[in-house]
Amino acid sequence: MVVLLRSIGALLCLTAVTGTLDYEDNDPGGLCNVCLCSEDLVSVDCSRLGLTDIPPGGSSKVQKLNASNNEITSFPRNLNRFPNLGTLDLSGNQLSTLPADALFNLTNLDLLNLSRNAFEVWLNLNPNEVLLLATSLRVLDLSNNRFTSLGNLENQELFVSNSLEILILEKCAIATIHGRSPLLGLSNLKVLRLSHNPLRRIHSLMSSTLRLLDVSNCQLSYIHHDSLVSLPSLITLQMSHNFRLILATTSETLLSDSLRYLDISYCNVMQPSLEGFPNLRKAYISHNMVRYLTSMEFVNNTKLEYLDLSYNSISSIKRDTFRGLLKLKYLDLSWNEIPALPEDALLETPELSQINLSRNYFTKVGHLKSLSVTVLDMSQCEISMIGKDSLEGMQSLIDINLSRNLLSHIPDSISSNTLQKLNLNYNRISAVNNYTFFMLPRLTSLSVTGNRFTTIWHKAYFQSNPYLDNLDLDDNMWRCDCSYNNMYDFFEYVTLEPNKKEESYKLICNSPSELFGKTWFDACYMTWVPGQQTMNADGVVWFLFSVIVGLTLVFLVVSAVKRSMKRRLEAIQAERERQVEEARDRLRQMRIRAEQEAQCNAPDPRDLVPPPSYIEALSMPKLNTSCYSLNEAGSGKSKKRRGRRKTKSSGDLLEETERNGDVRDDFEMVENTDDRRRRRRRRSAKYGSHEIAELEQSPGARRRRMSEYEAGADSITVEVEAEMERPLRPRNRRNSIDDDEPRESDF
Ligand SMILES: *[C@@H]1O[C@H](CO)[C@@H](O)[C@H](O)[C@H]1NC(C)=O
Ligand SMILES: *[C@@H]1O[C@H](CO)[C@@H](O)[C@H](O)[C@H]1NC(C)=O
Ligand SMILES: *[C@@H]1O[C@H](CO)[C@@H](O)[C@H](O)[C@H]1NC(C)=O
Numbered sequence: 001m002v003v004l005l006r007s008i009g010a011l012l013c014l015t016a017v018t019g020t021l022d023y024e025d026n027d028p029g030g031l032c033n034v035c036l037c038s039e040d041l042v043s044v045d046c047s048r049l050g051l052t053d054i055p056p057g058g059s060s061k062v063q064k065l066n067a068s069n070n071e072i073t074s075f076p077r078n079l080n081r082f083p084n085l086g087t088l089d090l091s092g093n094q095l096s097t098l099p100a101d102a103l104f105n106l107t108n109l110d111l112l113n114l115s116r117n118a119f120e121v122w123l124n125l126n127p128n129e130v131l132l133l134a135t136s137l138r139v140l141d142l143s144n145n146r147f148t149s150l151g152n153l154e155n156q157e158l159f160v161s162n163s164l165e166i167l168i169l170e171k172c173a174i175a176t177i178h179g180r181s182p183l184l185g186l187s188n189l190k191v192l193r194l195s196h197n198p199l200r201r202i203h204s205l206m207s208s209t210l211r212l213l214d215v216s217n218c219q220l221s222y223i224h225h226d227s228l229v230s231l232p233s234l235i236t237l238q239m240s241h242n243f244r245l246i247l248a249t250t251s252e253t254l255l256s257d258s259l260r261y262l263d264i265s266y267c268n269v270m271q272p273s274l275e276g277f278p279n280l281r282k283a284y285i286s287h288n289m290v291r292y293l294t295s296m297e298f299v300n301n302t303k304l305e306y307l308d309l310s311y312n313s314i315s316s317i318k319r320d321t322f323r324g325l326l327k328l329k330y331l332d333l334s335w336n337e338i339p340a341l342p343e344d345a346l347l348e349t350p351e352l353s354q355i356n357l358s359r360n361y362f363t364k365v366g367h368l369k370s371l372s373v374t375v376l377d378m379s380q381c382e383i384s385m386i387g388k389d390s391l392e393g394m395q396s397l398i399d400i401n402l403s404r405n406l407l408s409h410i411p412d413s414i415s416s417n418t419l420q421k422l423n424l425n426y427n428r429i430s431a432v433n434n435y436t437f438f439m440l441p442r443l444t445s446l447s448v449t450g451n452r453f454t455t456i457w458h459k460a461y462f463q464s465n466p467y468l469d470n471l472d473l474d475d476n477m478w479r480c481d482c483s484y485n486n487m488y489d490f491f492e493y494v495t496l497e498p499n500k501k502e503e504s505y506k507l508i509c510n511s512p513s514e515l516f517g518k519t520w521f522d523a524c525y526m527t528w529v530p531g532q533q534t535m536n537a538d539g540v541v542w543f544l545f546s547v548i549v550g551l552t553l554v555f556l557v558v559s560a561v562k563r564s565m566k567r568r569l570e571a572i573q574a575e576r577e578r579q580v581e582e583a584r585d586r587l588r589q590m591r592i593r594a595e596q597e598a599q600c601n602a603p604d605p606r607d608l609v610p611p612p613s614y615i616e617a618l619s620m621p622k623l624n625t626s627c628y629s630l631n632e633a634g635s636g637k638s639k640k641r642r643g644r645r646k647t648k649s650s651g652d653l654l655e656e657t658e659r660n661g662d663v664r665d666d667f668e669m670v671e672n673t674d675d676r677r678r679r680r681r682r683r684s685a686k687y688g689s690h691e692i693a694e695l696e697q698s699p700g701a702r703r704r705r706m707s708e709y710e711a712g713a714d715s716i717t718v719e720v721e722a723e724m725e726r727p728l729r730p731r732n733r734r735n736s737i738d739d740d741e742p743r744e745s746d747f
């Protein structure tokens with residue numbers, strides 16, 4: 001086992017070593033240790049590594065070297081160690097000079113990307129020599145550099161290259177092109193991109209080979225009418241987004257025999273002025289200021305196929321405006337202000353197949369005539385009328401879009417032998433009938449979304465439209481009359497296979513109110529599928545069974561709920577009782593506290609009459625009656641009195657004290673002065689502190705004192721009761737606050 005593992009390990013090591021060896025053979029300098037090389041070493045990516053130079057080494061196989069987004073400030077030397085280099089990307093560096101021999105021996109170089117560098121002075125690029133050495137160079141990207149002009153250097157051409165085809169100078173700061181043509185040294189130049197430069201004029205651009213000139217997003221305002229004559233091969237001219245640019249003055253128009261594609265959208269063009277371009281195929285003149293099209297406006301553009309005049313302000317078109325547009329296939333006049341199109345205007349364009357008249361001021365579909373138009377877009381105009389023969393003149397019309405207009409009525413028997421798609425969405429049509437589509441035999445698609453239909457259509461409306469396979473009826477105010485047989489017929493016709501024409505969920509009832517918002521099918525299900533209403537025997541059995549089961553379940557649930565309710569009620573009851581008890585307790589405590597406070601705040605008369613101590617009691621004068629008889633009589637009574645006293649209010653106490661005063665009066669007669677003095681002394685010692693006073697008042701203390709004096713007290717109580725039996729006699733009040741006479745009768 002171990003041996004096996006070891007041998008596998010050795011094998012792995014061996015392959016790894018040979019692999020690296022292989023690698024180093026092909027990349028002796030270790031370029032691929034720094035940069036990312038493709039497996040076949042053909043492509044090397046050194047981008048975004050913060051490099052200041054391209055690392056040494058590298059295979060001679062390298063065809064693509066990407067050193068973009070680094071910190072390279074001088075053009076890398078020794079690039080000729082890559083004789084097969086085809087693409088060199090040095091964009092996003094800080095190059096400002098290009099040595100004359102920079103591209104020496106790079107005979108396979110096809111693309112050199114020097115965009116986003118710091119080039120500013122043309123001479124520092126050695127433009128006369130540098131490209132000559134790269135004999136295959138086709139594309140040179142110098143965009144996003146800081147050139148301010150494009151012109152000849154002193155007595156020299158700007159660039160010299162026999163191979164360069166594409167020169168990109170976008171987003172530089174080039175404001176002028178001057179001198180003899182700066183392009184003359186580029187004998188094979190095909191594409192020149194100068195967009196996003198603050199260019200005001202283009203002239204003196206001479207090139208017999210240039211095919212595409214992009215000067216869009218510049219600041220051009222005028223082009224000399226001969227400017228393009230020196231560009232005899234120019235095919236595409238992109239000039240959009242030059243907000244001040246006009247194509248021609250009234251006297252002179254721009255001329256180019258070769259031009260085929262012209263984009264002058266988003267400019268300031270007032271007249272299309274295309275007469276100087278006899279070979280023009282496509283013209284984009286949208287988003288300009290064209291107000292009207294004159295007679296014979298395009299008479300020399302016999303090869304024009306595509307004309308976009310949308311987003312202008314065209315309000316007038318002459319009947320011969322389109323004369324000469326023999327090849328025109330697409331005409332976009334949308335977003336203009338055209339109120340009407342002359343009836344014969346389109347007859348001048350025998351190949352016109354698509355015309356967009358959307359967003360204009362048409363109020364009716366006139367009697368347009370065209371033998372070729374197949375698609376007509378007249379949506380979003382103000383069309384409120386369409387004649388029954390409106391479409392007859394359009395003998396090839398297949399698709400007409402009349403959506404978002406003001407149509408409220410479609411005439412009977414509107415006829416077209418070719419029409420297949422009729423778009424009437426978002427109009428105000430409320431009714432169609434058996435004859436509306438009668439004369440549209442090829443109709444395949446009809447859209448009436450968002451109209452005002454209420455009455456459900458009739459299948460018979462389409463009896464002469466056998467090819468109809470798409471019908472958009474949604475967003476109408478359908479009144480669902482389910483019992484009306486026709487509704488089911490029509491529903492079936494529209495939604496069921498085969499030839500399904502509409503999705504059933506799009507058919508929504510608007511009325512009657514109880515069916516509002518329901519689909520036709522949901523609304524009329526009960527009516528249309530009557531089998532669901534009557535039940536057979538099986539159904540009855542099942543019904544009964546389920547009723548019984550249901551009732552049982554209901555009973556069980558109800559009893560369970562009842563039981564739990566009862567339990568809960570009991571719990572609630574118990575809780576309430578407990579709370580009441582608590583409240584009662586609290587009340588009782590509060591009353592006791594209040595009582596105590598009252599006793600504490602108002603000096604309790606009893607306190608002023610402390611009980612006699614045992615010794616005092618002993619020294620008390622002897623009662624008239626015998627102790628024995630007193631004890632016998634009071635032992636039971638005293639307990640009763642004590643129990644009563646516990647609940648006595650302070651008022652009672654006061655009363656009692658008053659009465660006791662009387663009692664004391666009786667005692668006083670037999671009390672000697674010695675005793676009184678002694679008692680007074682003891683009292684002042686006893687009531688030295690408030691706490692003690694309180695303690696003395698507490699029921700416990702009172703009870704203690706009571707038991708302390710039980711024997712004597714009982715006899716006194718009897719005496720008190722005996723006193724009470726006597727009528728109260730008038731007396732002077734002596735038991736005031738400062739009256740410290742002892743009160744033996746307090747118990
Ligand atoms: C070079 O690398 C950058 C990413 O850093 C990439 O955007 C660019 O396309 C590459 N250039 C080429 C020629 O592949
Ligand atoms: C040159 O590099 C830039 C990125 O820096 C890129 O956007 C541009 O397309 C490249 N040019 C060409 C011709 O590939
Ligand atoms: C250029 O290439 C040739 C042959 O391909 C070679 O003899 C010559 O030394 C190279 N020059 C440089 C500067 O590398």
Ligand SMILES: *[C@@H]1O[C@H](CO)[C@@H](O)[C@H](O)[C@H]1NC(C)=O
Pocket residue numbers: 253275276277299300
């Ligand atoms: C337009 O064509 C006519 C003849 O077809 C020609 O005489 C006229 O010069 C042309 N106009 C322009 C501006 O080229």
Ligand SMILES: *[C@@H]1O[C@H](CO)[C@@H](O)[C@H](O)[C@H]1NC(C)=O
Pocket residue numbers: 310334335356357358359375377
């Ligand atoms: C017509 O032009 C409008 C507005 O520019 C556009 O929305 C519509 O798609 C065009 N119609 C056709 C058939 O191209």
Ligand SMILES: *[C@@H]1O[C@H](CO)[C@@H](O)[C@H](O)[C@H]1NC(C)=O
Pocket residue numbers: 358377379380399400401403421423
């Ligand atoms: C009119 O309908 C056609 C197709 O029938 C469609 O291509 C075009 O975009 C529609 N136009 C608008 C403005 O919706």
Ligand SMILES: *[C@@H]1O[C@H](CO)[C@@H](O)[C@H](O)[C@H]1NC(C)=O
Pocket residue numbers: 433434458460461
């Ligand atoms: C439409 O035609 C059908 C049969 O062809 C006929 O039953 C129906 O009454 C007609 N409806 C109207 C409104 O003419």
